[in-house]
Amino acid sequence: MRYKGVNLGGWLLMEGYILHGRNIPETGFKNEFSKKCGKGSLKEFERLFRDRWITESDIKNISRMGANVIRVPFNHKLIEKAPYKYSSEGFSYLEKVLKWGKKHNLKIILDLHAACGSQNPDWHGDSNGKALLWEVKEYRKRTYALWENIVEKVKNYDSLLGYDLLNEPIIENRRINILRDFYKNIIKRIRAIDRKRMIYLEGNVWAQHIEFLRDLLDDNTTVSVHTYGPLFYTFNLRTLQEYPGKVDGRVWDKKYMYKYLEPYYKFSQKNKVKIFSGEFGINWRSGYFGELKWLEDILKVYEEYGFDYTYWTYKAIANTKFPDGLYQYMPDSKYVKREGPVYGWENYPLYWKKEKKEIVKVWDTKNYVPNNSIIKTLKKYFLKKQQSN
Secondary structure, eight states, X not given: OOOEEEEOTTSBSOOTGGGTSOOOOHHHHHHHHHHHHOHHHHHXXXXXXXXXXXXXXXXXXXXXXXXXXXXXXXXXXXXXXXXXXXXXXXXXXHHXXXXXHHHTTOEEEEEEEEOTTOSSXXXXXXXXXXXXXXXXHHHHHHXXXXXXXXXXXHTTXXXXXEEEOOSSOOOOGGGHHHHHHHHHHHHHHHHTTOSSSEEEEEOHHHHTBOGXXXXXXXXXXXXXXXXXXXXXXXXXXXXXXXXXXXXXXXXXXXXXXXXXXXXXXXHHHHHTOEEEEEEOOOOOSTTTTSHHHHHHHHHHHHHHHTOEXXXXXXXXXXXXXXXXXXXXXXXXXXXXXXXXXXXXXXXXXXXXXXXXXXXXXHHOGGGSEEOHHHHHHHHHHHTSOOSOO
C-alpha cells in the first residue's frame, strides 16, 4: 500500500513561523505567556488553540484531497506533565485525531516531534539550544516510558498506521551508537506491546543520514527521510532563486532531483525497506520562482522510486520564509503584525485577556485561503494508483 498525505504542523507542537512569529521554543513562548497573563489564561489559551487550529472539518478536507495518511507531530509535554506522570487531556488529542482518521478513511502516523530533553538544538525540538536527550540518560528513560504509555493507550485504534519515534535527531557521527541504541530500546519496548504497527525510523541530522539504521530493520519498519533540497531555495532563505536553476553552485533540475533522492532509493532496494519522506515542502512565492515545477519534479521522483510521503504542512499564516501551508492566513492585524517589531504569536499575550475571541478567529481554517495550485498538484499524485506493484 502506498501512503500519501500531509502533516498537521504547528498543532500539538506550536512553531513560531507557522504563526508568523520568531522561531522560539514552544515552552519559552508559553512561559512568557504565563508570566504576562497567568497560568489560568495559559491553560485556556492551550485548550482553545488545540480545539480551533485543527478540527474534524480539516481532517475531512484532507480526505477529500485524496490523501490517505496524516502525520501528527506532537510535543512530549502534551502527554508528560511531570516525569513519568501523564495527562489524560493530552492523550485525548491523539485519540481524537485517530477517531477522526477512522471516520474519514485516513491512516495516522504519530510523530514525537519534541522528546524529553530535546533530540536536536532547534525550536521545533522545543529546545533551548541543546540536544540534552543525548547527554542525560534519564531523559532517554523517560522517552522510553512515554512511548510505552502512548502505545498502550492507542494500539487498538484501526486508523493507527504507526509510530514515528523521533523527529530529526541530531548527534555527532562519532556518537551514533547512542542514537542506534536509543532506537533499539524503543523498538523492543513497543514490540512488547504492539507487534503489528509500523515503526518509522528517522535518519540522523534532520532525517538525512540513514546508513546506521541498517541493523534495525524488519518487515514492520520504514525509514523516514526529510527532503527539502535545495534548502535555501525551498525555504526562501536566499531570495530570487529559481527552480530549475543554480543553487549553492549546483544546477537543480529534475535530473538532479533523481540524483538527490537516489541514495535513499538504493538503500531501500539493498535493504528491502520502504522509504517515507515524512517532510517536504516549499515556501510559496505565487509560483513565480518555479515552486510548482519543483513540486512536480519531486513528486514524480517519489512515484518512480516508490516512496511514501507527507507534505509539510496543512496550514500556516502566510510568511516569506520556511515551507508554508496548503491553507494560508493572508490578512495582517495586530495579532500577525508583519511590520513588527513584535511578530505573530508573541503579540497574543498583549491582547489575550480582552481580545481572545479575535485572536481565536486567526486560527480558524475558514478564514484561510487555499493554495489551489499546490493542492491541485498534490491531489493529482494522491489519486495516482496507491497499491504498490
